[in-house]
Amino acid sequence: MSFQAPKGVPEYLPPRSATFLAVREAFATAAGNAGYSYIEVPVFEDTELFARGVGASTDVVSKEMYTFADRGGRSVTLRPEFTAGVMRSVLEHGLHHGQLPVKLWATGPAFRYERPQAGRFRQLQQFNVEAIGSEDPAVDAETIALAWAGYQALGLTRVRLLLNTLGCKQCRPAYRAALQEFLRALDLDEDTRRRIEINPLRVLDDKRPEVRALVENAPLITDHLCASCKAHHDRVRSLLEDLRIPWEDTPRLVRGLDYYTRTTYEFDHPMLGAQSGIGGGGRYDGLSEDIGGPALPGIGFAVGVDRIIMAVEAENDDRPAPPRVEVYAVPLGEEAARRVFTLVHELRAAGVAADMAFDGRGLKGAMKGADRSGAAYAVIVGERDLAAGTAQVKDLVSGDQTALPLAEIVTTLKEILTK
RNA sequence: GUGGGUGUAGCUCAGUUGGCAGAGCGCCAGGUUGUGGUCCUGGAUGUCGUGGGUUCAAGUCCCAUCACUCACCCCA
Structure with missing residues (x-):
């Protein structure tokens, strides 16, 4: 055999490939039932879109992008995620001049140049949902409920919802400063010290036990929220209660992309090993302005199709192959x-x-x-x-x-x- | 980027102090000249990851290299 698939690129062969389609179908149905429309966006974009949208200081942008010059000398990048591209398309075509929120779903591959491991791929398949143009906490809860419905439809019973808020332009800076002050006093390695200056919130999310122990008494965002962020967060939680969707408050949960504000969440599956996040999302009220658009709030999530397939297989290890024909x-x-x-x-x-x-x-x-x-x-x-x-x-x-x-x-x- | 593990049949893997390349599953055929799933019999398939070294002799020991894999970091 002289050729093999590129490193870190999963392939889904029969009968497993049926699960791939089932995962997409489950979320597409849930999105459709909630009034979300399909949008097809490019697999590659102007590199600058991701640098400004996702954040130049993030790991995703600074060291994981598939960036190259096309034959016309333009720098383009294979999308490392969907949100920036969807927002760009909405702004470019003026969808936000119609009724709000603009509710869209998209699906397909995203690309990150990382070292592959179980559940982590260079070409990853995502299913993405965005609601753009509303600040209503009910929309936050709606996206969570939509993802939850997708997992339920697939028969997954062990999904955990981790919920947090990151505050807003009003309250985050003061919290950030307080956190930095706390972290700078700790004995941490050089990489982590650098992260304190770039994105101190991420230090809270570190999995290493020695780091965890050190940050145990760090100040938490939930104690520094402004009144409106607190009200927003409480509202989201009470709506989830109404829907009987269980969640865990995780004040240390942080997202790795710069655009997140207020509500953030992650779905996690206990049977997957180190890469256990099977979905994640949150509010990105500043993203539109970051990429040159008007003030336009938004919230959305991406679920990882590859990891969900692994979760489905982990929960039912003896499923018979589906019939090919009748x-x-x-x-x-x-x-x-x-x-x-x-x-x-x-x-x-x-x-x-x-x-x-x-x-x-x-x-x-x-x-x-x-x-x-x-x-x-x-x-x-x-x-x-x-x-x-x-x-x-x-x-x-x-x-x-x-x-x-x-x-x-x-x-x-x-x-x-x-x- | 850092660290660990593994490379032998299509798949999962065994292979002893260095001594003829193996098993199970799968595939094909026959048992049953027109009947599958169970059973029995037979058959095909190998650059032992690659290159070099030690040795009468290397899947096995040594060196290099590539690939895969798990974990850190990061994230879906």
Whole structure:
């Protein structure tokens, strides 16, 4: 084998790929039910959009972007996330001049040049939801409920919702200064000391036990909120209570992207190992202005499709492969193969998923193929059937087999299968 | 970027003090000349990651290199 997939790029082969589609479908349905419309945005954008939108000091921008010059000499970057691109598109096409909030969903790959590990990829699949143009805490709660509905639809029972607020332009600066003062007094390594100056909140999120111990008594944002942020946060929490969505208050939870304000949250799954975040989001009331737009609040989230697949598999490790087709046709002999080819075509046209044995496979091998396809019925046509104008229809679960007129096969099977 | 682990059949892996390249699963065929899922029999598939070294002899020991993988960091 001379070629292999690029490093850190997951591929989803059958039957696993069915789970990939199911994850997308679950969230697309939840988003559609909540009045969100689909938006297709570019996979690459002007590099500057991400530098200004996501934040030049973030790890994502400073060391993880796939950035290159195109043939015209422009610096472009494969999207490391969706939000900046969606906001850019909304502003560029003036969607915010219509009714607010603008509610959109998008899905597809994002790219980050990181060292791969379990649940961390260079090409990651996200499902993204944004509500732009509203400050209402009910919209915050709506996005959380939407994500929650997606996880529920997939049958996930062990998802945890971690909730926090990061304050706003009014209250965050004072908190940030107080936190920096506290952190500067600690004995921390050089990288962490640098982070204190760039984004001190992230130090609170450090997983290393020795760092955790040091920051245990650090000041928390929840004690420094302004009145309106506190009211906003309380409202979000009481709405979640109304919806009976359980959450954990996690005052140390921080997002790694600069644009987040006020409500932030993360969904986490306990069976995934180190990379356990299966979704995350929050409010980004300053993003529009950061990229040259008007004051325009917004909130949204991204869920990680790859990690959700892992979570689904972790919670149900013995799921049978989904059936590939409903009917599998088995011809015996060349003449039958020709007739069966048309029959299968007619079944498909009638909306019945059908496949057949190729390459003149023997009856035994062909029946094996029928079994593995997951089909409920096999249709066997040999020379004798052809002469009699019949086909053998075999129920592959019970083993019962009956001869039916060839001409009625399509309508009969269609009828049985739609019951 | 930093640290650990692993590379042997399509897949999961075993391979002893260095001595003929293995198992299970899967695949194909036969048992059953027109019947799958169970069972039995047989068969095909290998650059032992790659390059070099030590040795009469290397999957096994040594060096280098590449790949994969887990964790830190970061994030979905």
